[in-house]
Amino acid sequence: MNNIPETSPRQSHPHRFPHRGLLPEGSYFTLTWTIGYDYGGMTTVALERSSAFARLDNRRVEILTLSPEMKGLDRERELRAAGSIDRKVKVRNLWQDLTSWSDRKLRRMVGTVDPDPTAADDVITRTGQEWTEQRNDSEDSLLQADRYHDRGHLLVIDRQDMKKPGRRGGRRITLFDREQTVIAQWSTARDFYQAWLDIVIGDKPSYLICDSAFVGNFIHEYRRDNVILCMVNHNHFLADANDEPTGALAEDKFGYLRQLDGFDLATTLTDSQRVAMEGLDLSAGKLATVSNLTDDLHGDPDRPRPRSRGSMVARLSPQKRVEDAIAAVASVVADGQQVTLDVYGDGDDRPMLSELIESGNAAGRVTLHGHVDGAKSNFLSSSFSLLTSRFEGQGLVVLESMSAGCIPICYAVDYGPADIIEHGTDGFLVAPGDVDGLAAAISTFLSLPEDEVSRMRRNAVARAADFFHDPIVRRWGEVLAAQPFVPIIRAENARAEVRTAEVTADGVSVTLSVSDLGGSTPEQMFISWKSRTGTFYGRVEAHSSKELITADIPLSRIEPITEEYVDFSLDLVFGRGFERVRLACSEDSALSSSAALHLYSSKHGNLSGRFIRDGLTSTS
Template identity: 80%
Template sequence: MTTVALERSSAFARLDNRRVEILTLSPEMKGRDRERELHEAGTLDRKVKIRSLWQDLTSWSDRKLRRMVGTVDPDPSAVDDVLNRSGRDWTELREDSEGHLLQADRYHDRGHLLVIDRQDMKKRGRRGGRRITLFDRDQKVIAQWGSAREFYQAWLDVVIGDKPSYLICDSAFVGNFIHEFRRDNVILCMVNHNHFLADADDEPTGALAEDKFGYLRHLDNFDLATTLTDSQRVAMERLDLSAGKLTTVSNLTDDLHGDPYRPRARHKGSMIARLAPQKRVEDAIVAVADVAARGRQITLDIYGDGEDRPMLSELIQSKNAVDRITLRGHVEGAKSNFLASSFSLLTSRYEGQGLVVLESMSAGCIPICYEVDFGPADIIEHGVNGFLVDPGDVDGLADAISTFLSLSEDEVSAMRRNAVSRAADFFERPIIRRWGEVLASQSFAPIIRAEGAHAEAQSAEVTANGIAITLRVSDLKESTLTQTFVSWKSRAGTFYGRVEARRSGELITAEIPYSRIEHMTGEYVDFSLDLVFDRGFERVRIACGEDSVIRTSDQVHLYSTKHGNFSGRLVRTDLTSTS
């Protein structure tokens, strides 16, 4: 992900002669050394700058620090929380007996106290409640925030100011809170790099990925959300995760100048993968060992490292394949090995796109891949520029390798030509042109806010097919809705979903089929109304008053919470639809 962000930023700068900043929130990135290293290595274009939150704060003057706007009333007694300074390092930490961070003090480059980030505000010594305080050089409070996300947004407001800007987020961690950063002059884009479900083998109505849960249920808060493949975009649209904000923009890949006619040892294979469960490298080892057992000459070099290395080493030995399969470990520039290799393997459980597939094809190395979500099938045409195998079918993988080894030189040369030609669709210019198209299509129109909107359940009934809901919405003022949805979220776990609703004046109706909720048996679920505007999004909890008509069942229990909100609990597992 980091490599992709660096390459994309550099391509923006080169091809559009544009100033690009990569923003980082990590305290470990304080200092400019990493930027210089990347520039010197040629990894980062000279017009691209890495800008660190902590580099800014620890070097800014008091005058510039005062541009940071707080969100809570300043408490001058916060300075009394300062820790004893133990040395010259710019950070002092306080932890509990189990090593959990309770407080971090940060110091200005000039030596005075800058920030106290205290995370035990409810009860000293126990995590809970947060207060971040920014000080001037006289140790007077400049501003305070009640959460890290508010603190980060204050910095972004200073960095971006009122300039029309495009903010592209590649980090799921940051995406889980950056969706709240809505400014008229900022086009906010979220890039989804990997699978969006908690389990890649799960049904498409199951739980969402935990590390992405925060932003996946707020995609309409972004101006634009991208996927790397059409297949993932369609899968996410099928669940109504976005009201037209999703579009496909693939990763770019280097032009490795693969020569389709260059002689290569047909039996030589390469694989680039982390040695981790997601990559399922053991399947590649078993398949290659099986091909060797059939009497074929074959070798496989595996580049990458990870937790599965000991297990994979034992597997290679157990298959008597030590002289055929080699774990090369992490090697800088490993993709260059595709230029001398004849075929590559990808056996992952899932992929965001599978950048190594594109790199292999760019080098004229034929990819043989599991047809997993998402990526390979969007890139490879089976038998034309690569091979697709049913996921987890090790015998099928071995058969595909054997088929490739049996092809004539003319057939292989044709496949290599086709592979290089297909990879060219993902080179720098076409992908940056695509980014230009999707960003240029966005509008800097004022963001519509409907913070005072109110929704109340008129009726909710468990039917033979699911849940039928009628709502009344009010206090929309002059806002013009484009779409409405009824959404639900489990209180535990990461279940989330929504269905489009119909609006007639103040009344909104929706039907939630059992097929969308049957996986949440035993879960408590809270319902909301999602209001989508041309540029704007509001999620409103649904009130459930005394006048609301609620008809529940043995399967689904619908009720009003103690706070007067509409919620439910799926009681039984035998939910079936008669439709």
């Protein structure tokens, strides 16, 4: 497994259906949690990318799902019937596999703890024929789930109150054969999922692309020499889209954002987001920009369409800020111009938005159509589109609108619109939250000469072509081919010890030594910090000088932290290897604090800090 050759995106090998060389040779997998019936943009992108890989490079792609809710569903057939996936794309679910496999196949699952045969005694009395029995606590939190094989016998006991019965804490997942003999056990769901992935992927060179933030928060530990692991960042990475880039990270992505060097590759949808993330040293060269791909809607720039007709495809949720679009249309109407807006999408904000339409000048001008399959086709007959989001990963609807020859009028939010649109050439950009500016842009568009509008439509269609399937698949081929299948370097025994740590007027200065690297030399090192609660995280590059490692954390990087305690670590990056080591403090460590930040050795002997905001200096 350690001698896998490097590959080229142009390299081809004989197959029954020969690959076309757009992607490097290997097996391809898309990993997500589930594929529901009301899925959003992230799942849409994952399905379309998988299908584009299959269709354009003539290869099989498997979409892997982990959710037990997928068990019993034939989503592959349903998605193919709906035209959502290519015929060479397969959908596979962990629980569909386990509940149908024979004992011989189940024994391929490798456990991570010594089997305890008494686990069978934990079984919940079965009350019916459902494949799952659950035990919850008084607050309805799950304490145990028993899963049954399709043939009726007990398959899995997932007990989550191992430390103290009746209270969540400690986990044991046990897999049984038909005789109720323990096959294997795991102490975490993460290890359980990895055992299944090992069987599905095998030992051939493979590319595993994860789209789910939830899955990404634990899959970064799935490191195999033969698997190139990629994380796709689909949306904003900060907790507050309007925050400065030194603030807290997005809670739903916190687990993987502080582990980006654990992946071989992490992609952003726009250059601007990649630059912002690199500016915070979130990754040591693992980031690359790979845009969303969009369908060629074959928009005709010269097709007659009512100038006054606008369309908007958006969830009716606070993020999408549809109320601004309604207010802008009402303002344009109040100025005596003819304009309509059709909104396609549904969500919790619908009652509020309906009331807003009726109470203003938008009645009869703005129509909420709810969820409509294939809503993007309405861009073909619309003249302009609106995007008023608070933030975007890229803004797929902007690309769809441009592909249809429909002129986008967008808030220039992070991230996306400004990376796609050239203001006044193929669309319009408006300052985020500026309703008057949005209304003015609509009015400007309505008053443009017809030849100018035709020019903008042609430019929009041409710009959208940069994001059609073929160029984006080729881009994927480039970034994946740049990832070599070299052995992963591990340094689990590495130890970092603080020599000095001082709070200065400029920030925090740290000097330390590192040992037990197992003969490997890190390519880069960073001092990282994480708030003990909340989602504050950051790091700065450390430098080696003789036998010591030094790093300076600027005051501007730690001042925004609002949580009380912060813990420090040393990050070691070895190319395909990544280790995070807490900073040990011994009696010889010299710690110097300030009135605002108290540095101390925690009860486990590691460097931590407490922000002093109430005059107290107690530590834990």
